[in-house]
Amino acid sequence: MTIQKIFNIVALIIGAIAVTVMSLWIGKQSYSWLPPQAAAESLLIDDLISFLVTLGAFIFLGVTGVLLYSVLFHRAGxxxxxxxxxxxxxxxLEVVWTAIPILLVFWIAAYSYQIYEQMGIQGPMELVHLHNPMGMESAYAAPKDESVEALAEPVENIDVIAKQWAWVFHYPERDVTSTELHLPSDRRIRLALKSEDVLHGFYIPAFRLKQDIIPNHNIDFEFTPIRPGKYQLTDSQYSGTYFATMHANVVVESPEAYHQWLAQAATQAPTPAYNQAADEYAQATSQSGKTGWATVAPESAPLVNYPG
Structure with missing residues (x-):
């Protein structure tokens, strides 16, 4: 064996180890690129993203490493x-470089489907998600003093109404309405999503969850908040001129604080909530000159017990 061949083998081994270590490090860094993990489902999604980043980094560094090695040590005189x-x-060689990508695709697909099963998100069979098979797990966080079985079923039902351009949340337990979504932490939540007009998208980046809301269909959506704090709900679908104003605060708090807020909100009489879309539309229509294109007038400000 010539010195050149020995050098190539040593360089290949060292390069493979270096690329593997760097790829794993980059995959770990991907967790810091994302918003806080505020729902149990976010833990699963972030693990999947880290896996994909690690795999992508390994391929990128491997290809560029081979190119750099070739340029440095095998260039023509x-x-x-x-x-x-x-x-x-x-x-x-052709069989290998064809088989490896195929195996990688199957690996990614199997892992992604496994995450999907563990999340256990509910949805309409004919429109959004397939029916959950028997035995499907659900992602939730179990406090130390409670059993896993106690959290396996939804314990908090909330109605969500999307319309141009506002979110309205109804809590059947106390018949309370709000434009700010309050959720108890470490409890399974079931949302009944409904659109009063066009296609909307329920999206909370900190939860890593997004669900399209289809007109004339009620959609059940489940998840488990695990981190108290204030987050942002936005409309992920273009629902018209003022869709960018269609956002709402999401407050995750302890179950005790949640029920205390619910009881307090139930004592308040319904009042009109501030609606940014309606405010901007009123300003546009009050101008003497006509500007821009004609647009749909926003719905009147919703009457809620808690305007936020």
Missing amino acids: KNDYSDGPAIEGNIT
Whole structure:
């Protein structure tokens, strides 16, 4: 074995180890690129994203590493203008570089489906999600003093109404309405999503969850908040001129604080909530000159017990 071949083998081993270590490190860094993990489902999604980042980094660094090694150690001489050796093909190499991507795709698909099953998100069979098979797990966080079985079923039902351009949340337990979504932490939540006009998208980045809301269909959507704090709900679908104003605060709090808020909100009489879309529309229509394109007038400000 020549010195050049030994050098190539050593360089390959060292390069493979370096690429693997760097890829794993980059995959770990991907967790810091994302919003806080505020729902149990976010833990699963972030693990999947980290896996994909690690795999992508390994492929990128591997390909660029081979190119860099070739440029540095196998470049032609300064005055060498001769043609390279004629290579007609290598069946083994072609099979390998075809089989590896196929196996990677199946690996990614299997892992992604496993995450989907563990999340256990509910949805209409004919429109959004397939029916959950028996035995499907659900992602939830179990406090130390409670059993897993106690959290396996939804314990808090909330109605969500989306319309141009406002979110309205109804809590059947106390018949309370609000434009701010309050949720108890470490409890399974079931939302009944409904649109009064066009297609909307329920999206909370900190939860890593998004669900399209289809007109004339009620959609059940489940998740488990695990981190108290204030987050942002936004409409992920273009629902018209003022869709960018269609956002709402999401407050995750302890179950005790949640029920205390619910009881307090139940004592308040319904009042009109501030609606940014209606405010902007009123300003536009009050101008003497006509500007922009004609648009749908926003719905009147919703009457809620808690305007936020």
